[in-house]
């Protein structure tokens with residue numbers, strides 16, 4: 046066994062040296078080339094890239110994996126350079142293949158989509174043509190669409206939070222927030238026939254997610270229950286479209302549906318194309334909101350600061366029957382509540398485990414310095430840059446809720462080569478404005494109405510060892526059971542939250 050091990054190691058080491066061009070980024074050594082990094086990534090996930098940076102401190106390096114090279118970029122100037130080379134370093138192929146993998150589209154449907162002329166020669170999305178990515182981008186930057194979606198999501202959240210008085214106590218905080226956010230986001234996007242209103246659809250979604258990382262290797266064995274859950278989701282979306290649910294939905298869903306018809310997809314295949322949309326919509330917002338709540342409620346100074354500025358913003362008024370109410374226009378939170386907004390940005394900086402992944406589609410020199418070979422994958426681990434003392438100062442590792450607040454109480458601007466929770470460049474998350482506004486609205490509703498206390502009596506940050514590598518905000522290993530007590534003030538003054546200035550219908554609604 047020992048000899049076999051030594052021979053294999055020798056062969057792999059030799060292959061590694063012989064096939065590495067010295068103009069490429071320096072290789073980082075592994076006691077077992079090819080296999081060592083695969084195991085490291087499998088076990089340590091995004092933390093593996095942090096470990097390698099801590100050990101080698103390289104601005105860019107090469108990892109050799111079976112069948113591919115990974116170039117890992119850690120320095121802001123090289124990150125900027127890579128973001129400028131959008132033709133030779135593209136997200137599209139990685140994103141498209143990942144989308145195909147977890148949506149479960151048949152090979153035939155994949156070919157129909159690839160041949161549709163909606164992608165550029167390098168496999169990247171053609172933003173000028175209609176494809177799912179391009180459609181989401183266009184709607185998410187269209188102010189009337191954003192307004193309609195955010196209004197609907199905030200209304201749905203307000204309704205959900207109203208029910209907390211009786212139903213919340215004893216629930217896990219992450220689970221409860223995931224439920225409220227899932228309903229709010231999907232109600233906004235899918236309209237009155239939203240499939241996620243059925244409990245079985247929401248629970249199938251949660252059952253499907255952990256299987257995504259296992260889809261590459263023998264999924265029928267390793268991800269069996271996850272695949273069953275995905276089938277239930279596909280059936281739910283198929284009947285949603287068959288019943289005309291999309292006709293009452295957001296314009297984005299209608300355009301996606303039309304696109305599926307243009308591709309010539311059969312109804313079941315067309316239903317599958319909603320799986321990547323749901324993944325983009327649902328995978329990070331609830332986790333970000335929950336971590337934000339954790340930081341706010343575990344530190345009295347943050348809670349006081351956020352609550353105070355929200356109370357200043359909320360307008361008090363009397364209803365027709367003479368009752369005192371308070372109205373919060375959630376469109377104002379980002380600009381008028383600098384501490385809350387900064388705490389959200391710090392939460393994203395502190396917790397984000399984003400690894401931006403791009404395909405190298407032709408041989409290219411990065412910053413005139415490093416050769417990147419066609420067919421390789423370029424990775425930018427957000428965690429390394431988000432915790433870099435060079436970028437953020439000596440306290441880069443600590444949580445400072447005022448990090449983004451300037452002395453005049455405006456927000457500090459930070460470029461996307463340093464602050465990357467939403468990625469950057471051409472493929473920067475199109476849902477960032479929508480989700481930021483929805484998260485801030487939800488957290489404002491809770492902060493103004495409830496005191497959250499952990500059942501254990503002490504706030505302890507959960508570990509995240511089991512979080513999936515593809516997720517940009519990590520899932521905790523265990524939930525935090527909490528008690529939600531209405532604040533003293535909320536007994537006397539009823540709160541209403543809406544998206545937009547106080548309207549007549551709010552008074553009696």
Ligand code: HEM
Pocket residue numbers: 136140178181182185325326327329330333399401402465466467468469470471472473474475476477479480481517518
């Ligand atoms: C806190 C919530 C969210 C976070 C942290 C987040 C983060 C990200 C990140 C890091 C990327 C990759 C960007 C890159 O590699 O350059 C991404 C892409 C994307 N996100 Fe989000 N996202 C969030 C919410 C949303 C929502 C609500 C939507 C709604 C539709 C959405 C839609 C997308 C889409 C479609 C892409 C792919 C973009 C492309 O390929 O061009 N995201 N997101």
